[in-house]
Amino acid sequence: MSYNRRCFGSSYGWLFTMEKPMVIVLLNPFSGRTIHLPELKDPENVYQFWVDKDDHEYFVSKGILSSDPCWDVDNYEVIVIYSGHRKLASFKSGDETWRFFNLKKGYFFSDIIYYDGQPHAINDFGGLMHIDTVSGAGKMIIKPTQRMECQMTYLVKSYEGDLLMVQKFMEENEHEDLHYKVSDFKLFKMVHSTKMRTPSRVEINSIGDQALFLGNNYSLTVSTSDFSGCSSNCIYYTDHYLESGSLCPSWS
Secondary structure (H helix, E strand, O other): OOOOOOOEEOHHHOEEEEEOOOEEEEEOOOOOOEEEEEEOOOOOOOOHHHHHOOOHHHOEEEEEEOOOOOOOOOOOEEEEEEOOOOEEEEEEOOOOOOEEOOOOOOOOEEEEEEEOOEEEEEEOOOOEEEEEOOOOEEEEEEOOOOOOOOOEEEEEEOOOOOEEEEEEEEEEOOOOOOOEEEEEEEEEEEEOOOOOOOOEEEEEOOOOOEEEEEOOOOOEEEEOOOOOOOOOOEEEEOOOOOOOOOOEEEOO
């Protein structure tokens, strides 16, 4: 097991940890199984700063799996958001190296998710992109807006199967030890229309009998009728400004 080490992830019950030099280790805390992925050798060599400062554990901000490596040994895929510029890289089981996406623009991705079997990523401008991990290209399916005032945008699949985009807003906190505090959330749903070639975002005001769990880990939705300890129409989130943030309910 990996003690005293940052763990994140956890799609399909797997956790991600980082070892030097920039090696991602997949850890299943239930079975104890570990998978060492190839070294994350960034072609632009921007990660050396993180290694020298011994901050390699925070070089990758988020990682997701396409399927469970226990059941899909030869066909799972990993996608990560890495470096301070929040770029994308992917690894497919059986490969020897990572694939780095050259999308030509600094998109600064906030979150990634597999939706309908395909990877989607959202950036700081609210632009939703479908990622082709074979060609390394991306197609914008919801155009970005002007730069938003929110500090983070999450992607999460609702219990009904809709793709939700959740904006988190923060403000200065003058009376507490923390410099910032979460002030608000705004939720949007991706909507397809027969009149439009591409989907659009529509703001929603309620998620009904559901609760969202958001943070640097894999975001998820639960039905509150199945989990009595969760409040309906609520967001539970971790504070990104702390190394160990508490789980707090909000937006109800």
